[in-house]
Structure formats: C-alpha cells, structure tokens
Amino acid sequence: MRAVTSESSSGNEYTDEFENSENSDDTEFWRKESSVRRIGEAPSGGRWRWQVFAAICIMALALLLLIITVSVIHVKFGRKFSTTETNIQNLTQTLVSVITRTRDLEEHGHKLLLEISSLEFNQETMQSMINDMSDSAQALRDTVSGLKCQINKIRNNNTQELCCPDGWMLFSTNCYFFSDDGMPWDAAKDECRKKRSELLVLKSRQEKSFVISKTRPLYYWLGLTDAHTGEWEWLDGTPYTIIRSEWMPGQPDDWKAHGLGGGEDCAHFHHDGRYNDDHCSRLYRYVCKAQASSI
Known part of the structure; x- marks a missing residue:
C-alpha cells in the first residue's frame, strides 16, 4: 500500500x-x-486626442506669429508710405514753386530786355544828339574864330591875316591843337577829324622843331604808323624813311612782350622829342593839325 x-x-x-x-x-x-x-x-483614444490638440495649438501659435509679423510689416510699410507720400507732396509743392518762379523770371527777363532795348535806343539817340551838339559847337567855335579874324583884320587896316580856332596855335600857314587828355591812337585820330583836322603829319624840320617845343617832356601821338602795310608811313599816305637819329636808341623794335597783344604799330613823341613805337592802345596825348583860315 x-x-x-x-x-x-x-x-x-x-x-x-x-x-x-x-x-x-x-x-x-x-x-x-x-x-x-x-x-x-494603435494608441489609445485619450492619447490620440492629446496629440491632435497639441498639433492644433502649434498651428494656432504659428498662425498667431504670422499675423503679428504681417501686422508689424504692415505698420512699418504704412509709416514708410505715409513718409513717402509726405515727401512727394513736398516735392510737388517745391516743383510748383520753381515753375512759378521760372515763369516770373521769364516775364521779368522779357521786361528787362525791353527796358534794355529802350535804354540802348535812348543811348543811341542821346549819342546822336551829343554828336550833333559837338558839330554845332565846332561850327560855333569856327564862327567865333572867323569873327575874331575879322576884328583883327579891321584893327590891322584891312590887311589879310591867317586865323586859328580858339585853343589852337598858329605856325606858318597851319594851326595846331595840343590836347590835355590822353587816349588811344585810333581815338586820337577820330578826335582830330571831329575838329576838322588830322593827326599830326610833319612836312619840314622847322615844323617838327615847333611841335617838339610844345610837347616836351610829355608823350604825344602823331600820325605815323606801320599798321596798314607793315611799313612806316604818314596818315596822308606819304611814305616814311626811317632815320635812326630821329628815334630813341634801338627803336622802332615792334616789342611784343608787353602783354597787350600784337606789336607796336604807332609812333609818338618821347620825352626829348624823338620818336618811339608803342602799342596803339596806350593813352597818350595827341597833336592835331589843320590849315589856317584867311579872311
């Protein structure tokens, strides 16, 4: 068991x-x-819902950040746009102001041109009147000189006598005017013609001695130049032959280093009465010569 x-x-x-x-x-x-x-x-139902919720929150946060960013950009853009609009308005106003001023200047300039034209016309008219007055004054001086000659003739029993205008000097049969003011050679030539005379042309040694006695020690233009042909000649076309003793030492030299342009084409009396060539624009006195009148 x-x-x-x-x-x-x-x-x-x-x-x-x-x-x-x-x-x-x-x-x-x-x-x-x-x-x-x-x-x-698959995950349980509670965990799945939590994941969906988290995803929605993330998307909502991203959307919020996007909205904030867009809003900030919009504000900045709005400010810049406002500033730009203000600048454009200011530029527009400035442009309008410039256009207005330009039109005003054009109108003012047109008026100014009209005034200048009017002044130029008035100047020409006045110059013409002055020239007419100068001619009338010269004619009056000639008349007075003629009257003086007639008076002297009566005093000298009606004998013939040569006469010169007031302020002129008589030598032989010619009258000579010695200026007190200086001017360029061409202006002196024109001034002598206004006085119905010519810039001095010498014809004899006696005449030269007389003139030198009145010009020393000052500088006076005379009617001798080489500007027209390159050869020295008198204003009446008479050729001049250079005599060295009549000129200052080394002259004429046609000096060009004076800075006035060109050479020296005009002759003048030096301090001792000898000749010297110089630039024609120099302001020297001058001698005019005219035929004495007889009554």
Whole structure:
C-alpha cells in the first residue's frame, strides 16, 4: 500500500510538474503575444486626442506669429508710405514753386530786355544828339574864330591875316591843337577829324622843331604808323624813311612782350622829342593839325 501510495504520489507530482510546466509555457506565450500586440496596436483614444490638440495649438501659435509679423510689416510699410507720400507732396509743392518762379523770371527777363532795348535806343539817340551838339559847337567855335579874324583884320587896316580856332596855335600857314587828355591812337585820330583836322603829319624840320617845343617832356601821338602795310608811313599816305637819329636808341623794335597783344604799330613823341613805337592802345596825348583860315 505504501508502495502504491508512493508511486501514486510520484505520479501526481510528475503530473503536477508537467501540468505546471505546460501552464507556465502557456503563460509565457500569452505574455509574449500580449507584448507584440502592444507594440503594433494603435494608441489609445485619450492619447490620440492629446496629440491632435497639441498639433492644433502649434498651428494656432504659428498662425498667431504670422499675423503679428504681417501686422508689424504692415505698420512699418504704412509709416514708410505715409513718409513717402509726405515727401512727394513736398516735392510737388517745391516743383510748383520753381515753375512759378521760372515763369516770373521769364516775364521779368522779357521786361528787362525791353527796358534794355529802350535804354540802348535812348543811348543811341542821346549819342546822336551829343554828336550833333559837338558839330554845332565846332561850327560855333569856327564862327567865333572867323569873327575874331575879322576884328583883327579891321584893327590891322584891312590887311589879310591867317586865323586859328580858339585853343589852337598858329605856325606858318597851319594851326595846331595840343590836347590835355590822353587816349588811344585810333581815338586820337577820330578826335582830330571831329575838329576838322588830322593827326599830326610833319612836312619840314622847322615844323617838327615847333611841335617838339610844345610837347616836351610829355608823350604825344602823331600820325605815323606801320599798321596798314607793315611799313612806316604818314596818315596822308606819304611814305616814311626811317632815320635812326630821329628815334630813341634801338627803336622802332615792334616789342611784343608787353602783354597787350600784337606789336607796336604807332609812333609818338618821347620825352626829348624823338620818336618811339608803342602799342596803339596806350593813352597818350595827341597833336592835331589843320590849315589856317584867311579872311
């Protein structure tokens, strides 16, 4: 009986161990299968909703940042646009002002040109009147000179007498005018013609001695030039042969380093009565010569 019982016990123990081992294996199997399912299965409903909510929050935050950024850019752009608009308005006003001033200047300039034209016309008219008055004054001087000659003739028992205008000097049969003011050679030539005379043309040594006695030690233009042909000649066309003793040492030299342009084409009396060539623009006195009148 004990043996049977022992065997039975041993069989039971074996059976239990076997059953237990099977149960243990089954348990491990289901545990592994359960783990596999957890890895591959979808999240639970609560976790999925949380992820959707987080995604929506992130999108809302991004949208908010975008709106803020756009708003800031819009404000800055609005300010710049406002500033630009103000600058454009200022430039427009400045342009309108410039156009208005330009029109005013054009109108003023037109009026000024008209005034200048009127003044030029008046100047020409006045110059013409002055010239007429000068001619009248010269004619009056000639008349007075004639009257003086007539008076002298009566005083001298009606003998013929040569006469010169007031302010002129008589030598031989000619009258000579020695100016007190200086002017260029061409102007002196014109002034002598206004006085119905010519810039001095010498014809004799005696005449030259007389003139020199009245000009020394000052400078006086005379009617001698080489401007027309390059050769020295008198204003009446008479050729002049250079005599060195009549000129200052080394003259004429046609000096060009004076800075006045060109050479020296006009002759004048130097301080001792000898000739010297100089630039025709120099302001020297002059001698006019005219035929004496007889009554």
